[in-house]
Amino acid sequence: MPSRKPTHLKALEGTLRGDSAGINAPKPRPVADTPPAWLDAEALELWHTIGPRLEKLGLLTELDGAAFAVLCSQYGIMRQAAAEISTAGATTTDSRGTPKKNPATSVYNQAAQLWRLMAADFGLTPLSRGRLDVHQVTDEEAREMAEMERLLSGLPRKH
Numbered sequence: 001m002p003s004r005k006p007t008h009l010k011a012l013e014g015t016l017r018g019d020s021a022g023i024n025a026p027k028p029r030p031v032a033d034t035p036p037a038w039l040d041a042e043a044l045e046l047w048h049t050i051g052p053r054l055e056k057l058g059l060l061t062e063l064d065g066a067a068f069a070v071l072c073s074q075y076g077i078m079r080q081a082a083a084e085i086s087t088a089g090a091t092t093t094d095s096r097g098t099p100k101k102n103p104a105t106s107v108y109n110q111a112a113q114l115w116r117l118m119a120a121d122f123g124l125t126p127l128s129r130g131r132l133d134v135h136q137v138t139d140e141e142a143r144e145m146a147e148m149e150r151l152l153s154g155l156p157r158k159h
Helices: 007-013 041-057 067-086 103-121 126-130 139-153
Strands: 091-093 097-103
Touching: 041 067, 041 097, 067 103, 097 103
Parallel strands: none
Antiparallel strands: 091 097
C-alpha cells in the first residue's frame, strides 16, 4: 500500500479536502537545520544545494531534518555506488573466473529506490513536483513579511 501523501503536498497541489485535512495538524516553521556530521561529501552537497530551496518553498521544516538527512544520505550512497560501477564495471568475476553482478549495482538500486520514495515526500520527483502549486516569495514579499513579524513581535526597527 502506498504511503499517505503529506498534508503540505496535498495543500500545494490543491487536492487537500476539508474532511480529511487534519485541521489540527502541526505546521512547523520552514527552516533547514544544520546537517548532521555523519553525512558524507556528496550528501552534504545535496543538503546545501536543495535544502535552502525546499525551505523557501515551505517543504523543509524544523521537524524534517532527520528525513531530509536520510534522503541526502541515500543520494551519497548512490553516487559512491555509481562511481564504483563506473570504475569496476557492472559485472565482476568470482574466484573461479565466473562473471557475476558487481555488488555495487545492488547497493545503487536499493539506495535509488529509497531516495525516490523519500524524494516524492519533498516534491523532488517530476511527478510530485508537477502536482505542486507553490507561490514563489519575491525578495520584496520576504522583506514585507519580516517587517510584519518584527512589528508583531515588538522588536525595534532595523535601519
